[in-house]
Amino acid sequence: MKKRTQRIFAGILAVLVSIAMVGSGLLVFFFRGDETTSGSSASALAAKAAADYQDQKLRLDAMVQQAKVDPENVPLQKALGNEYYNAGVAAQDVAPAEVQENFKRAAEVYQNVIKIEKDVNIMAALATSAFYSGDNDLAEKSYKEALELKPDFFNALVNYGFFLSQAKQDWAGALNQWQKALPLAQNSSDQELIQAMISQAQSELQPKAATDTSTPTPP
Template identity: 65%
Template sequence: MNKKSQRIFAGILAVLVSIAMVGSAFIGYFLDSDTPLPNTGAYSAANAKAEYQAQKLRIDAMVEQAKKDPENVPLQTALGNEYYNAGMSAQTVAPTEIQENFKKAVEAYQKVLKTNKDPNIIVDMATSAFYSGDYDLAEKSYNEALVIKPDFINALFNYGIFLSQAKRDWAGAINQWQKALPLTQNSSEKETIEELIRQAQSQLNANQTTDGVSNPILKNGE
């Protein structure tokens, strides 16, 4: 799976944590059978940090190149992708840098979108805006992508993540994921979305049982 297709699950970590699903991320290493492995956790953490530092060096080099060639759309796209990936990596190795990486990704994608209204880029920017805390831009952009391409599974999936996490709009999230379900390309994607729907429906049912409204968090305009 390439980086673009992986972004269908861009927000999966946040939603799994929020609605109490069980998930984990790991880095795998293949070693000779006789190689001692005294501290795999520390080894993995060290390599994750090293990769993050390498990402930052790549970003610095790309920023300098972009200054010399500001109209280079492929370069700006690659820069946005690199900031996006750094934002994801920072979740485990540099939490204080998450929002800044995603803000920079938004800036790079916005430059691309001035001349290229690619729904892939729009969704990547929307998700970056979501993680950076700019919820208005995120929602506007998800809807823009879906106007251009209503059956775009990345947009439907990630918009559902946004609705469930940013707005606690479980019904809205379920609606997006139900549209995405028949568009899945493999059993893993299908099972993930089905589980998200089940968990969101459970949340919706619990809220309705509490006070008869589908989203009590929002009922007072909060």
């Protein structure tokens, strides 16, 4: 993600939300802003986060072995994909070099699930995982498939819009997705978030619109 884009969104949102873990509600792509914490508190939090991440990796190892024994167990495969996804989120702070690999593993597991069960929630999680693992083609394909099955899928609309704006620099496409998502927002905080994103997309499109509609200067 370009630093300029991070600064843009930092300017329009009072509070940045981080990419959320599976099951925690709206899965959006914003990165946390800089947070200031006292030295001792920061050290304690960092140590706990690192320990939690190591515990998570142990759980993943055990789940991988279980999945090898019972590869057709869809609930287990979903849980494994979610655990890899959440490990990707956690690794942002404690093991940045492992973020992409965790999301790649999550995407692989989610693809196995979708072969057995067409679950739109898994498709959306697959798309997010693919985006963070660097596979933009798979991400876009998965967003489109999820929205074909459920056109009013709020999370997919929001996140597909963000994908379009960041991976494709397609602000018009992003605006279209967010305008569809706005009336589907369930609470005021989500509404404010989507409205801020819509305003940003409109701002990004304004110079282009002005250029396209200008009258050529005669020679």
